[in-house]
Amino acid sequence: MPPVHLHPTELALLACLAALACVCVAASRSDAPRGVALPFVFDTRATCAPPCKHAGLCIRNNTCFCSRGYEGETCQYASCYPKCKNGGQCLRPGKCRCPPGFGGKYCHKVTCESGCWNGGECIAVNGVAKCICPSSWAGSKCQEAICPQGCRNGGSCVAPGICSCPEGWLGGACHTAVCSRPCLNGGKCISPETCRCRAPYSGPRCEEKKKTH
Numbered sequence: 758m759p760p761v762h763l764h765p766t767e768l769a770l771l772a773c774l775a776a777l778a779c780v781c782v783a784a785s786r787s788d789a790p791r792g793v794a795l796p797f798v799f800d801t802r803a804t805c806a807p808p809c810k811h812a813g814l815c816i817r818n819n820t821c822f823c824s825r826g827y828e829g830e831t832c833q834y835a836s837c838y839p840k841c842k843n844g845g846q847c848l849r850p851g852k853c854r855c856p857p858g859f860g861g862k863y864c865h866k867v868t869c870e871s872g873c874w875n876g877g878e879c880i881a882v883n884g885v886a887k888c889i890c891p892s893s894w895a896g897s898k899c900q901e902a903i904c905p906q907g908c909r910n911g912g913s914c915v916a917p918g919i920c921s922c923p924e925g926w927l928g929g930a931c932h933t934a935v936c937s938r939p940c941l942n943g944g945k946c947i948s949p950e951t952c953r954c955r956a957p958y959s960g961p962r963c964e965e966k967k968k969t970h
């Protein structure tokens with residue numbers, strides 16, 4: 758198709774198209790057709806359905822000329838330069854929405870949600886942000902201390918190697934029962950306030966000697 762001729766109003770419009778390689782002539786007061794030769798066909802009666810988005814121009818039937826930073830059939834997609842990394846989505850030119858675990862203007866930085874505690878380091882493993890924990894700490898945020906000895910009887914590991922024991926238990930692994938009054942006659946405190954007695958003794962503290970008949 759031959760190049761089209763444009764009116765001054767259309768010229769002003771075209772002057773706004775930054776990316777366009779055209780030669781613009783000064784707008785004339787004359788009504789005589791004057792104008793520019795475009796490198797593509799600009800049909801002023803063109804209709805685009807659905808319409809061009811993000812200030813794109815309908816230059817031919819169903820052909821949009823997108824403004825800078827947008828692309829797609831109807832200029833519906835924002836384009837980001839540099840591109841959004843790590844699966845980030847371009848929301849509008851220069852603005853990426855990052856997937857969980859990534860941050861920065863282009864989603865190029867790895868971030869561990871809620872951070873890494875206790876000296877853990879946030880790194881990307883196969884595209885997924887993870888805390889790498891120092892030995893003696895574990896969990897997604899390195900929030901769990903490791904007690905190699907184990908914490909028994911309902912104790913919880915509160916710091917590396919340190920158990921917090923429930924009432925009635927003591928010891929590094931909460932393995933020692935507490936009998937506030939000691940077990941007598943060779944009895945053994947086997948759980949809080951509970952003695953296991955040696956024969957022939959019995960009673961709460963093994964203080965009674967069984968009667969023999």
Ligand SMILES: *[C@@H]1O[C@H](CO)[C@@H](O)[C@H](O)[C@H]1NC(C)=O
Nearest residue numbers: 800802803804805817818819
């Ligand atoms: C564009 O579409 C309109 C209406 O749909 C139609 O009348 C016109 O002929 C089309 N123009 C071209 C160049 O195909």
